[in-house]
Structure formats: structure tokens, C-alpha cells
Amino acid sequence: MNNFLAGLTSWMLLPVAVYYGLGVRRIAPRMPPPAGSPRGQIGKGAPGLRLLIIGDSSAAGVGADRIEDTLGPQLSSVLHKATGKTVAWRNAGANSAVSAQVRDHVVPLIEERDFTHVVVAIGTNDAKNFNSRMRFKKGFGGLLYAVHARWPEARVYWSPVIDLKDVPALPPALGFILGLRAQIINDMGFQLCRERYATALEPLPVEGPEGFAPDGFHANHLGYRHWAEHIARVILAETPAPSSPQPQES
Numbered sequence: 001m002n003n004f005l006a007g008l009t010s011w012m013l014l015p016v017a018v019y020y021g022l023g024v025r026r027i028a029p030r031m032p033p034p035a036g037s038p039r040g041q042i043g044k045g046a047p048g049l050r051l052l053i054i055g056d057s058s059a060a061g062v063g064a065d066r067i068e069d070t071l072g073p074q075l076s077s078v079l080h081k082a083t084g085k086t087v088a089w090r091n092a093g094a095n096s097a098v099s100a101q102v103r104d105h106v107v108p109l110i111e112e113r114d115f116t117h118v119v120v121a122i123g124t125n126d127a128k129n130f131n132s133r134m135r136f137k138k139g140f141g142g143l144l145y146a147v148h149a150r151w152p153e154a155r156v157y158w159s160p161v162i163d164l165k166d167v168p169a170l171p172p173a174l175g176f177i178l179g180l181r182a183q184i185i186n187d188m189g190f191q192l193c194r195e196r197y198a199t200a201l202e203p204l205p206v207e208g209p210e211g212f213a214p215d216g217f218h219a220n221h222l223g224y225r226h227w228a229e230h231i232a233r234v235i236l237a238e239t240p241a242p243s244s245p246q247p248q249e250s
Contacts, residue, residue, distance in 0.1 A: 036067030043086030055121030059093030063218030100139030169216030
């Protein structure tokens with residue numbers, strides 16, 4: 001379905017989305033981020049990679065029981081194992097945030113200026129809140145500009161909205177409607193990444209319900225691991241392999 005029909009259909013079905021959405025909100029448990037410091041390091045010595053995960057509640061690690069099971073540490077662990085480099089990480093997420101809120105209220109509060117890689121996890125709430133294509137363009141486009149301005153040397157990656165029909169907490173009708181909104185968000189996000197020097201990843205494939213937290217919406221430790229491996233494949237493809245020691249001439 002093209003974006004015009006997706007938008008028209010989703011707005012026509014808005015009352016259905018509101019009905020089912022209120023039902024989900026009544027029964028879904030409200031989960032906080034896990035306790036613990038939102039920054040850390042995998043490996044010893046000075047970091048060779050410095051990783052920032054910025055965005056909504058998933059960037060904060062909601063759904064995981066331990067901070068070590070969130071996206072930042074798990075992605076750092078995968079990168080450390082693959083490269084041998086020490087990896088510093090920082091989680092910076094805000095519950096229920098849309099792109100414009102992360103741009104205005106999260107980016108300015110991050111003190112570190114030496115990140116080498118920034119992963120932006122945003123868009124689900126823009127889709128869920130029925131933000132228009134142009135409103136998302138302004139919010140997400142501004143967020144990309146803000147990220148590049150604050151960390152001009154960092155590689156920037158965007159993780160798009162997953163297929164919402166696969167989210168266990170969403171009834172099929174609601175998953176279909178919000179999937180139409182996600183299509184619009186993702187299409188604009190891919191365009192903005194092409195224009196504003198960011199790498200748009202492929203949407204994370206959902207392998208089954210076992211990767212979701214008890215709320216049926218956020219990832220659990222398995223889901224964050226799957227997500228980390230998905231992102232790491234792209235980062236590693238752009239990262240030079242560690243050089244092997246050269247044999248000494250006798």
C-alpha cells in the first residue's frame with residue numbers, strides 16, 4: 001500500500017485504534033528502566049569505541065531486568081568480542097518520547113562529546129501517536145541535525161520501527177493500523193537518513209514472542225541481544241578488522 005492510502009486508511013480507522021489502544025493500556029503493565037548506571041565499559045583500558053544509544057524507552061532499556069541486558073551493554077559486548085577493542089557505552093532514553101522530545105530534552109543533557117558511534121532508536125511513539133509525515137520529518141530531521149552537531153565525528157545509525165503486527169501486546173486490528181503509521185514513519189526516516197548522513201538499518205526482524213518483556217511490547221534480554229547482533233553486523237562491516245602481527249624477518 002502506498003503512503004497516501006496508508007495514511008488515509010489509518011485515519012479512517014482511528015476510532016478502532018483508540019478503542020483497542022485503551023484496552024491495551026488498561027491491561028499492559030507499566031515497566032520502568034532497569035536499575036543501575038546508564039553508562040559503562042566492556043573490556044579493560046582506554047576505549048577504542050564509544051557508543052551512545054539514544055531515543056525512547058527502548059534506548060533506556062525498558063523491558064530488561066538488569067542494566068547489563070539492555071541494548072548498550074549487549075551491543076558493546078558483541079563489538080568487543082568481534083574486534084577485541086574496549087567499548088564504552090551510554091544509554092540515554094526517555095519513556096514515551098517522540099523524535100522532537102529526544103531532540104529537545106535528551107540530546108542537550110548528554111555531557112560526553114567523544115562518541116564514535118550513535119544509535120538512534122526512535123519512531124515507534126511517532127507511529128503510535130499518529131504523528132504526521134511532516135511532523136516526523138521536522139522532529140526526526142532536527143534530531144539528526146542535533147546529533148551531528150553535538151558529535152560531528154560519530155557514525156550515526158537509525159533503527160527503524162519494527163513490524164508492529166508482530167508485537168504480542170497489540171491485537172491484530174491495532175497492529176495492522178499502527179503498522180500503516182509505521183510504514184509512513186519508516187519511509188520518511190529512510191529518506192532523511194539518506195539526506196542527512198546517517199545509516200538507516202533494516203527494521204529488526206521479530207523472530208517470535210520469546211524476545212518480548214512481560215508487557216508484550218518492549219524487548220527482554222533476548223530481544224535486546226537479537227537487536228544488538230542486528231546492529232553490530234552493520235557497524236562491523238564498516239569497522240576495519242584488527243591487524244594481525246607481521247612476522248619478523250630474521
